[in-house]
Amino acid sequence: MGKVKSKRHILSKWKKTCALIPNARIRRFIPDTEKMTRASLKQMLSQFQMVYIKPDVGTYGHGVMRVEMEADRSQLVYRYQSGLEIKRFATYDEMYDSIKEKTKNRLYLVQMGIHLARYRKRRFDIRVMVQQSPSKKWETTAMIGKVGDPKKVVTNIHNGGTPTAVEAVLSAYLPKDKQQELIAYLKRLGTLTAKQLHSKYRGIKEIGLDVALDKNMNPWLLEVNTRPDPYVFNKLKNKSMYRKVYRYAKAYGRV
Numbered sequence: 001m002g003k004v005k006s007k008r009h010i011l012s013k014w015k016k017t018c019a020l021i022p023n024a025r026i027r028r029f030i031p032d033t034e035k036m037t038r039a040s041l042k043q044m045l046s047q048f049q050m051v052y053i054k055p056d057v058g059t060y061g062h063g064v065m066r067v068e069m070e071a072d073r074s075q076l077v078y079r080y081q082s083g084l085e086i087k088r089f090a091t092y093d094e095m096y097d098s099i100k101e102k103t104k105n106r107l108y109l110v111q112m113g114i115h116l117a118r119y120r121k122r123r124f125d126i127r128v129m130v131q132q133s134p135s136k137k138w139e140t141t142a143m144i145g146k147v148g149d150p151k152k153v154v155t156n157i158h159n160g161g162t163p164t165a166v167e168a169v170l171s172a173y174l175p176k177d178k179q180q181e182l183i184a185y186l187k188r189l190g191t192l193t194a195k196q197l198h199s200k201y202r203g204i205k206e207i208g209l210d211v212a213l214d215k216n217m218n219p220w221l222l223e224v225n226t227r228p229d230p231y232v233f234n235k236l237k238n239k240s241m242y243r244k245v246y247r248y249a250k251a252y253g254r255v
């Protein structure tokens with residue numbers, strides 16, 4: 001049991017993960033996550049073949065890399081992508097040395113990779129916005145699809161991603177009624193996550209969940225932001241979500 005804190009923003013992804021893990025109803029959605037070391041990356045890679053590594057403190061997908069291991073004619077080969085750059089290696093240790101040149105001494109996390117569902121061939125994930133209402137209740141106020149740049153391994157809007165209506169990104173996978181079911185489910189995951197994080201960090205007023213959907217439409221919680229961008233919701237034609245996000249953000253003094 002960690003101490004209860006009054007901070008409004010928590011930057012460390014590791015700390016936020018540790019605050020969520022004790023809740024079994026949330027833990028089941030969190031892909032295996034470890035602090036990155038030469039040994040932990042190797043172990044996770046042999047377990048999952050594809051993993052993501054990310055700075056413990058970072059935003060906009062900066063420094064996030066996709067790392068893969070593949071058998072090529074009974075020989076293992078390794079590669080990673082960082083930004084637009086893809087590098088290949090014959091041995092794990094060569095790859096790790098190259099990764100370390102980029103990550104330097106910053107703490108990195110390694111996470112089981114999710115094969116994201118696609119919209120028009122591009123990977124997407126979902127931003128779920130959860131806010132404290134003016135009457136101090138947790139409410140999921142908005143949701144948006146983030147469709148990644150085809151040349152990148154991240155979907156962030158500030159990294160080439162395109163904000164897209166959730167119904168549009170789900171349409172190729174689910175009929176209308178099932179879309180609404182999934183949306184309702186993600187809304188509950190949002191408020192559940194907010195309450196859990198708020199129980200450890202009492203200053204939190206808003207969170208933004210990055211939820212991946214795999215090809216079977218199973219949700220995975222990739223990260224939780226405590227300073228989510230309210231303006232992405234202004235990119236949609238329908239302004240009703242944005243108006244609510246803005247009104248709530250104004251009530252707790254964010255905008």
Ligand SMILES: Nc1ncnc2c1ncn2[C@@H]1O[C@H](COP(=O)(O)OP(=O)(O)O)[C@@H](O)[C@H]1O
Nearest residue numbers: 052058059060061062111112113114154155223
């Ligand atoms: N485990 C993962 N599996 C698949 N894609 C991931 C994974 N982790 C991150 N990503 C991709 O990278 C993006 C950025 O990662 P994220 O953890 O949200 O860090 P940031 O704080 O930089 O946004 C995600 O929105 C997603 O597109």
Ligand SMILES: [Mg+2]
Nearest residue numbers: 060061210223
């Ligand atoms: Mg993110």
